[in-house]
Structure formats: structure tokens, C-alpha cells
Amino acid sequence: QVQLVESGGGLVQPGGSLRLSCAPSGSIFRVYDIGWYRQAPGKQRELVAVIAKGGSTNYADSVKGRFTISRDNAKATVSLQMNSLKPEDTAVYYCNTRPSYLSWGQGTQVTVSS
Numbered sequence: 001q002v003q004l005v006e007s008g009g010g011l012v013q014p015g016g017s018l019r020l021s022c023a024p025s026g027s028i029f030r031v032y033d034i035g036w037y038r039q040a041p042g043k044q045r046e047l048v049a050v051i052a053k054g055g056s057t058n059y060a061d062s063v064k065g066r067f068t069i070s071r072d073n074a075k076a077t078v079s080l081q082m083n084s085l086k087p088e089d090t091a092v093y094y095c096n097t098r099p100s101y102l103s104w105g106q107g108t109q110v111t112v113s114s
Contacts, residue, residue: 002028002102004095009108012085020080020108022095028102029076035098036069036080038091038110049080050098063089085112 008020024034035050049059049069057069068081078095092107 003105004028004102005105006093006095006108009093009110011111011113013114014086014112016085016112017081017083018085018110020082020093020095020110022078022080024076024078024095024097026076028097029071029073029078032097032101034071034078035096035100036067036078037094037096037100038089039094039107040088040091043091045094047098048093051078082110085110087112 004022004024006020006022008018010018012018033050033052036048037045038048039045048063049067051057051069051071059067066084071078090110090112092109094104094107096102
């Protein structure tokens with residue numbers, strides 16, 4: 001089963017920033033839209049941001065204006081820049097295709113706490 005590998009999580013204070021990275025294989029990167037998802041304790045996994053093959057983006061209302069998803073075509077990577085982080089952003093973050101065709105990886109933990 002193909003899984004994507006996420007990196008870049010950590011512990012940050014409210015108002016801080018983190019940058020997450022995901023490195024799909026080249027074939028996946030070229031064919032599918034890629035999304036960042038998150039799952040907080042006791043909650044369902046939700047889509048946070050998605051970037052289409054052509055570069056258009058879409059965001060959940062809860063992160064608009066604070067998160068930016070981008071893709072580096074040369075490196076075949078997708079990043080999520082997270083600014084002005086809030087405690088409610090605490091979750092395990094995953095990347096996957098959109099829709100989520102691939103097996104879920106381990107994700108990367110983001111904890112926002114003072």
C-alpha cells in the first residue's frame with residue numbers, strides 16, 4: 001500500500017508557526033490533487049487544505065487566512081505553512097490525495113500550547 005510521509009510537526013506556542021511537508025511519489029504528485037487533513041483527539045479526520053494539480057487551492061473556513069498550502073513541482077513536494085496557530089489546531093496532520101485514495105500514514109503531531 002502506498003503511503004505518504006509527513007514531516008515538520010512539533011510543539012509551538014499560540015501565535016506561532018510551523019511548516020509541514022509531504023513528499024508524494026512523482027506519479028501521485030502529477031496525477032492527483034493533494035490535501036492536508038488533520039484529526040484531533042476524539043474528533044473525525046477533516047480536510048484542512050487542498051491543492052489541485054493545476055495549483056488552485058481551497059481551505060477549511062477554520063484555517064483561511066492562516067494556513068497556506070503550496071506545491072514544489074521540481075521537488076514533487078506539498079507543504080502546509082501554518083501561521084497564527086491556535087490551541088484548537090492541535091491534531092495529527094496527514095497528507096493524502098483528495099479524495100483520499102491512499103492508505104493513511106502515521107501523520108505528524110502538531111501541538112499548540114503555552
